[in-house]
Amino acid sequence: MPVLVVYAPTACGKTRLALDFFGKDSGSVFAGKAELISADSMQVYRGMDIGTAKPTVQELEQLPHHLINLQNPDEAFSVGSFVYHSDELCQKIFENHHIPVVLGGAAFYIKSFLCGLPVTPKADPKLRLELQQRLASEGAEVLYQQLQALDPASAQRIHPNDHYRILRSLEINLATGCSQGSFALSPQLRSQFDFCIIILQRERQELYQRIERRVAQMMEAGLPQEVASLVAAGYKADDPGMQAIGYQEFLSNQDFLQAAQGMKSLDNFQQDFARVDFDSIQDLICRNSRRYAKRQYTYFRGIPGAAHFHAEDYQGIKEHIGKFFMSSFPY
Helix, strand or coil, X not given: CEEEEEECCCCCCHHHHHXXXXXXXXXXXXXXXXXXXXXXXXXXXXCCCCCCXXXXXXXXXXXXXXXXCCECCCCCCCHHHHHHHHHHHHHHHHHCCCEEEEEECCHHHHHHHHHCCCXXXXXXXXXXXXXXXXXXXXXXXXXXXXXXXXXXXXXXXXXXXXXXXXXXXXXXXXXXXXXXXXXXXXCCCCCCCEEEEEEEECXXXXXXXXXXXXXXXXXXXXXXXXXXXXXXXXXXXXXXXXXCCCCHHHHCCHHHHHHHHXXXXXXXXXXXCCCCCHHHHHHHHHHHHHHHHHHHXXXXXXXXXXXXXXXXXXXXXXHHHHHHHHHHCCC
């Protein structure tokens, strides 16, 4: 089954390319022939629209998207869930005579979809219960420090507030004596799919400038109000969705957090949040986004058969996709 996979870091231009190629009114040879599976680990969460750059209503009308708005920010969504849903969706999209397009910047999600999930030990209910009880009585910081001592590489990849992944990494280490990283992804692509893999690139300074512009646009579009509304609804910093870049920076600011927790409505937002230094929050989001973009490229090295294109090289990308689907897509 042919599947197009497009990977690029944040603010590289993935969505625009998808709409220009596959949007029903795009005029492209591929117009109206694809459905998109979002490989963004945070677009699955409801209410997190601005900060995750979700497609607009108009964009959804142009190109169907899947795996967005599936669950609330306090519900965990794992890489295993992503691979399971993506496999099912690819089959359904293909049977609908459309091109399955997996597109996003969550490198671990995409790499796991391409190569299959690592075979890790099954959950030990007794050990998991013990760790959950320790989490409740001792707090996440104690468990995170234990993980740092036992498996520093995994601890470095996990946010200190990500309780689910802290518990799972500790569980694997305590059950097997091995680090989670030792259960590595396969270096081979899965055989049940015929992949066309495209990695979009931009010069680093150009990408950083695009990130800064995007963050500024998000702030102007109401990102502070979006985060404040989520906090007022009861979502907390250690909820899985709220750990996303663009959200955690607000929640680590005590002035913002206090104002949001006491907020009754957005009517007096400017007055209620007058003490908040939004410029410093914006700068922090930009910094964390730049660092994340750098890690995104680093993580995706070595994928077999991937073709690298500058994000503006539409002609080269079009020719590459055209050749693939001429030989692989029967419809």
